[in-house]
Amino acid sequence: MVRLVSGRSPSDNGALLRGHGMNVTAPRLAVLRAVADHPHSTADDMYQVVRAELGAVSRQAVYDTLATLTDKGVLRRIQPAGSPARYDDRVGDNHHHLICRECNRMVDVDCAAGEVPCLTAADDSGYEIDEAEVTYWGRCPDCAARADHSNRQQPTTTTDQRKDPRV
Helix, strand or coil: CCECCCCCCHHHHHHHHHHCCCCCCHHHHHHHHHHHHCCCEEHHHHHHHHHHHHCCCCHHHHHHHHHHHHHCCCCEEECCCCCCCEEECCECCCCEEEEECCCCCEEEECCCCCCCHHHCCCCCCCCCCCCCCCEEEECCHHHHHHHHHHHHHCCCCCHHHHHCCCC
């Protein structure tokens, strides 16, 4: 079952929290909104958004809230290699991510085969597998276009021109 926090009303978010055995607090509601409005952002990014909304909130309170919401299964924590953890409100559907190597933009991508074949390991070593993380790395369309444009703008030189200091 996919639960998206995005587009929920405050009372829906309150019901979501209560349904997971948590008290409804202003920081928890603000964090849920921040993750919904800024998916795949870091904890520091979330702190800035929540602080702008609530005013007085500590960085530790936001970090603790993110950890609690992740532990309870309300949010998903993603930690790509070489990157700080990011948070997503799309949980329970085993989707994957595309990450741009240049600007670090991250987007969701559904499982490649339309089902969850990645949960069937060739050798599960006796594990009961319930999640797989697949991360695709490359360049987003904007960065690829900028690189392509940049390559077309650079003048080309011939080997002879590079050898002759007068050119």
